[in-house]
Amino acid sequence: AQSVAQPEDQVNVAEGNPLTVKxxxxxxxxxxxxWYVQYPNRGLQxxxxxxxxxNLVKGSYGFEAEFNKSQTSFHLKKPSALVSDSALYFCAVxxxxxxxxxxxxxQGTTLQVKP
Amino acid sequence: GAVVSQHPSxxxxxxxxxxxxxxxxxxxxxxxxxxxxxxxxxxxxxxxxSNEGSKATYEQGVEKDKFLINHASLTLSTLTxxxxxxxxxxxxxxxxxxxxxxxxxxxxxxGTRLTVL
Numbered sequence: 001a002q003s004v005a006q007p008e009d010q011v012n013v014a015e016g017n018p019l020t021v022k023x024x025x026x027x028x029x030x031x032x033x034x035w036y037v038q039y040p041n042r043g044l045q046x047x048x049x050x051x052x053x054x055n056l057v058k059g060s061y062g063f064e065a066e067f068n069k070s071q072t073s074f075h076l077k078k079p080s081a082l083v084s085d086s087a088l089y090f091c092a093v094x095x096x097x098x099x100x101x102x103x104x105x106x107q108g109t110t111l112q113v114k115p
Numbered sequence: 116g117a118v119v120s121q122h123p124s125x126x127x128x129x130x131x132x133x134x135x136x137x138x139x140x141x142x143x144x145x146x147x148x149x150x151x152x153x154x155x156x157x158x159x160x161x162x163x164x165s166n167e168g169s170k171a172t173y174e175q176g177v178e179k180d181k182f183l184i185n186h187a188s189l190t191l192s193t194l195t196x197x198x199x200x201x202x203x204x205x206x207x208x209x210x211x212x213x214x215x216x217x218x219x220x221x222x223x224x225x226g227t228r229l230t231v232l
Contacts, residue, residue, distance in 0.1 A: 088156075101147060108157070
């Protein structure tokens with residue numbers, strides 16, 4: 001079965017410091033990986049995705065993610081965190097057994113950036 | 116990115132009534148729409164996949180007679196929660212895959228907060 005895991009419920013970072021939100025995946029085949037961000041009482045906003053190509057993917061709001069096949073990871077990173085980055089972050093993988101683009105989401109990680 | 120709207124943004128209803136939630140893609144045609152529900156501080160749970168002009172595909176454990184989905188056009192899908200009960204209170208979110216584009220990226224609506232008294 002395909003799945004993604006976000007091992008941390010919450011990540012705390014001081015403003016200006018680099019941040020990492022972890023994600024590992026388990027799929028049979030080449031993974032299609034995504035990161036989304038959710039602000040309180042809002043829907044999800046697309047940040048970035050990995051389909052093929054460069055392992056380092058750049059996305060919105062200065063975020064990037066590194067695809068690591070050997071470690072089956074797709075960690076989200078940002079060099080310098082902002083207080084406004086505080087939100088709930090979801091990693092997702094496309095369900096390759098479906099032809100509809102169905103996504104499987106991780107549990108979510110709350111990022112708290114403190115001034 | 117693509118713009119997806121949901122209406123209403125929040126609704127409070129009495130137990131036993133039915134509630135309809137609309138999901139619209141505003142600037143593109145949607146081949147497929149997805150409906151999720153989300154409990155506080157939890158992940159999204161896919162309820163069903165909706166394709167225009169055909170019956171929705173429900174995930175295991177989701178009652179299709181309780182959560183009626185109608186994908187009447189390429190820009191509109193509706194979710195009706197029938198005979199709502201307090202345990203149906205949740206945050207309902209739709210997402211859309213654009214027609215003719217990659218099915219890989221989904222664009223999400225802002226969500227609808229349903230509270231059943």
